[in-house]
Amino acid sequence: MATTTGPAPVKPARVRGPAQDVAGLGVGRALGFMAPALLLIGAFLVFPAVWTIYIGITNYRLTGIEAVSPKIVGLENYAKALNDALFHNALWLTFLFVLGSAIIGQNILGFTLAWIMRRARPAVRRTVEALVLLAWILPSTVVAYLWIAFFDRDTGTLNSVLGTTGTAWLIEYPMICLILFNTWRGTAFSMMLYSSALQAVPPSQLETARMVGASGWQTLRDVVFPHIRGHVLTNTLLISLWTANDFSPFLLTKGGPNHESETVPVYIYNVALTGGELGYSSAISFLLLLANLLVALLYLRLLRRRS
Structure with a gap:
């Protein structure tokens, strides 16, 4: 007896995941x-x-x-660094250098220029931006020579303007000179980043703040900063890391006088090439790398929390 069978069951189509090789190149x-x-x-x-x-x-x-024939000494170089007074001094000076010239100097000056130039005439804005960028793109040796001439004891521009002929600024106030130098040198990046960030602030909110009589500081605090907070953290992270690893101070003071301007990168150079201790200087370089990573992780965590 013949049996009738229905149509063969249709297998459900296999759901394919996203293509692993879109270009079809193969591994x-x-x-x-x-x-x-x-x-x-x-x-x-x-x-x-x-x-x-x-x-x-x-x-x-x-x-x-x-x-x-160097020998492996384990963590001896790191232990030496932790007990080295000159290394502690270099860490402190690096902290002052980053705080004064990057976190405070470049941040504030860069934002101030960006805030002022947003309403300036195009010709004025382009001129100011060109001058600020010129300080950033000039070679470090050229910039260092200009600032050495600016701070010169006998014929320096600063002494001529202030009438303080004979003042050796780079010897008497080395860290202040380096902070001023690096602030002037690196402001361009902060200005460009903040100029771009300010374009994201809704003009309607700025106009509303003006109509209700908000002061300039209130407008910045309640309207502008909430929109550019992420840009502020990003800018601070980048300029802090760049400044902490900047070797330009060596071109002005070489770490002197008496280690009073010897930041960590300059100290590493002096230990490696002047003192000849390549192993010890490499250990300090690795410690600086770890410090950079910790700072970057801190900033990224703050940025993620703000977002």
């Missing part, structure tokens, strides 16, 4: 395209970083027996 070809970039990153970033960490646990020196 081999994709790695082939990435290989040159990976090689460059490995050669100029990863290998130097690993080599620095390795040197930091040795007694490697610039000259002598240790230059030929």
